[in-house]
Amino acid sequence: MNGSFKMKTAILHYSVPPVIGGVESVITAHANQFINNGLPLKIIAGRGETGALPKGVEFVRIPEMDTLHPGISAATTILNNGNIPENFDILTTRLVEKLRLELANIDNLIVHNVLTKHFNLPLTSAIFQLMDEGVIKHMLAWCHDLTWTSPNSRSKVFPSYPWNLLKTVQKNTIYIAISKKRQDEIIETFGLSRTAVPIIHNGVDSNTLLALSDEGSALINRLNLWSADLMLYMPVRVTEAKNIEFAMRVTASLLELKMNPKLVISGPPDPHDNTNMKYFNSLLSLRRDLKLENNVHFIYEAGPDPKIGYMISQQVVSELYRIADAMFMPSHREGFGMPILEAGLLGLPIISTEVPAVQDLQLTEALIFSKDITPSDLARKIFSWLNEKPEHRLRVEVRQNFTWKSLFDRKILPLLTEDSTL
Numbered sequence: 001m002n003g004s005f006k007m008k009t010a011i012l013h014y015s016v017p018p019v020i021g022g023v024e025s026v027i028t029a030h031a032n033q034f035i036n037n038g039l040p041l042k043i044i045a046g047r048g049e050t051g052a053l054p055k056g057v058e059f060v061r062i063p064e065m066d067t068l069h070p071g072i073s074a075a076t077t078i079l080n081n082g083n084i085p086e087n088f089d090i091l092t093t094r095l096v097e098k099l100r101l102e103l104a105n106i107d108n109l110i111v112h113n114v115l116t117k118h119f120n121l122p123l124t125s126a127i128f129q130l131m132d133e134g135v136i137k138h139m140l141a142w143c144h145d146l147t148w149t150s151p152n153s154r155s156k157v158f159p160s161y162p163w164n165l166l167k168t169v170q171k172n173t174i175y176i177a178i179s180k181k182r183q184d185e186i187i188e189t190f191g192l193s194r195t196a197v198p199i200i201h202n203g204v205d206s207n208t209l210l211a212l213s214d215e216g217s218a219l220i221n222r223l224n225l226w227s228a229d230l231m232l233y234m235p236v237r238v239t240e241a242k243n244i245e246f247a248m249r250v251t252a253s254l255l256e257l258k259m260n261p262k263l264v265i266s267g268p269p270d271p272h273d274n275t276n277m278k279y280f281n282s283l284l285s286l287r288r289d290l291k292l293e294n295n296v297h298f299i300y301e302a303g304p305d306p307k308i309g310y311m312i313s314q315q316v317v318s319e320l321y322r323i324a325d326a327m328f329m330p331s332h333r334e335g336f337g338m339p340i341l342e343a344g345l346l347g348l349p350i351i352s353t354e355v356p357a358v359q360d361l362q363l364t365e366a367l368i369f370s371k372d373i374t375p376s377d378l379a380r381k382i383f384s385w386l387n388e389k390p391e392h393r394l395r396v397e398v399r400q401n402f403t404w405k406s407l408f409d410r411k412i413l414p415l416l417t418e419d420s421t422l
Contacts, residue, residue, distance in 0.1 A: 007416060008040050008105060012127075013112040014067045014120060016048035016059075023112050023144055026202060030110070031057050033408035044102055046120075062098050064091065067119040079121055079163070080156040088122060088162070095126035100135050108416045109139045115170070116146040116189075118153060121162045131170050138417050139173040149185040174415055176200050200411045203404040216319035218304075219312070223297045225323060226399055226406065228262040230254060230386065232351070233324035235317055235339045236331075237267035238280050238298070243330045243353075245286055246375060250330070252290045253379030261295055263328070266320055268300040268311050323399075325392060326351050326382070332371070336360075349389070351382060 011031065017024050027043065034041040035056045042058040046066025050059040063069050067076070071091060078085040085091075103109060114124055130136045147153045148167050157163040167189045169175075175192060177183035177199045186197050206226070207217050225231055232251070236242045247263055254261040269280035280298075287296050299320075303310025312320075321327070327343035329352035337357035343350050350366035352358055358368055367385050369378055386392045400406060 006038070006040055007107045008042070009034065009108040009110065009416060010042040010044055010103060010106045011110045011112070012044045012065075012114065014046050014065055014114070014123075016043055016045040017052035018049055019047055026142075026144075027112060028054065029203060029205060029404045030408070030412070033404055033412070036405075037408070037413075042102065042106065044099070060102050062095070062102075064095050064098070065120065065123055072120050072122065075122060076119065079118070082158050084162070088125075091122035092125045092129070095123055096129050099126055099130055100133075103130060103135050107137060109136050110142060111139060112142045113144050115141040115173075115175075116143045116148075116166055116186075118147045118156050118163065118166060121165070124165050125162050128165055128168075128170065131172070137172065139170065140415060141170070141173050141175045142178075143175055143182055143186055144178055146182070146185050146189055148189045174198065176415075178202060198411065198415070200407060201402060203402050203407045204398060206399070206403045206405070210319065210322045212319050212322075213315060215312075216316045219299070219302060219316065220319075220323060223262070223264070223302055224294075225262055225264070226403060227260060228325075228399075229259040229396060230382070231262045231264065231323065231325045232328040232382075233320055233326070233348075234263065234265045234328050235267070235321065235342065236265065236329075238265065238269040238283070238300070239276065240279050241332050241334070243332050244283055246330045247328055248283065248286055248290060248292060248296050249375035250328075250379050250382070251292055251295050253376040254383065255292070255295060256376075257379060257383055259383070263292075263296045264299065264320060264324070265297070266299050266312065266317050268309060271309060321346050321348060324348060325386065325395065326367075329353065329355060330369075331355055349386065349392070351385075 011027055013023060013027055015024060016027055031041055031043065031054045035054050042060060043053060044060045044062060046061065046063055046069060048059060048061065053059055064072060066072065075085040075088060075091060111127065114120065114127060127136065131139065147157050157166060169190050169192065175186050175190060175197050177186050177197050178201060180199060183194065183197050183199050186192060187194060220226065234242065234247060238244065244265060251261050251263045270276040287293060299312055300309050321342060326349040327339055329337060329339055331353055334355040337355035340350060340352065340357035340361065350363065352366060352368060353371055354368055358366065367381065
């Protein structure tokens, strides 16, 4: 997109937070992504509060957009019985006039449910008029539900105007389904082709779900860990006993299996120990030789300022545990092996040599390997072992494709336009 111009987007719905609802939560998630990407966003609704929305969002309240507005509620009761209220055009005109001012300089309008549900037909009619006038230039119609295909509300719509607006295709509009089922219903209702109706599922808020701090989230994003097919975590300091070079060669072998692996080493080297720093530098050289710069990450060099050694708190160490796919411990020797216990408490798969913790706990579910195994053989074992776990496959699928950030970057942004001539 043109860096000198920031497209302007508005989101429109009957209500937004603090009103509680599924659509309201989706709007909040979308709003967060706009703000995180530095994109201006206006939210227009009949009910809601600025303080309940992400900081930086402009909120505009138009009372007649609220389904519970007395005039709208009374009109809807009449419409649900197949009659058009005498003041329908007056309500529509009032909404047209108010919305025209708010949408005049908007490049993209994202409308949630208003084009497919019967809850405020004067608002639906107003949007159609503004589209015909050219005030609305480009619209995404987010179809969470459709009245025409709902067994609970199908009896409340009729073949003529204004009910037929809910099955009339608008120009310059992309109808978005939240599932394959909704896509089928949109195709049935509007007569659109399947290719014309993209599916954009709801997502998960990974930061909230995994209890990530701002520092942890920023670190994970810097290292692009969400994209990994497999994240192996070594919560250890950089010492020769940890056999990190072997872990790196395993990572290289996983890469050869057409995976996108990530190996993360959380602990630092000792900057005051020349022998230890020499070992650390040899690992950096090995990483270059194996072409693993995008796959092997030492947290020590992954801070906001790469020139300054970075050490993380136990809290962030724990956060990395929560996003990892397996705890990897290929140590030559250990007094015990505390990460085995930490991974066990978190239910994280364990891949380890037979350190004392493995022996003392008599682990049988972990992937325990001998010290003489080759990196390529272990890589194949890891690949097979984890892929036999359906929960691992689902975890990777969700991480890569169903976080709100991933959905916004891959599916929502490409549908927006900054071309105000559309």
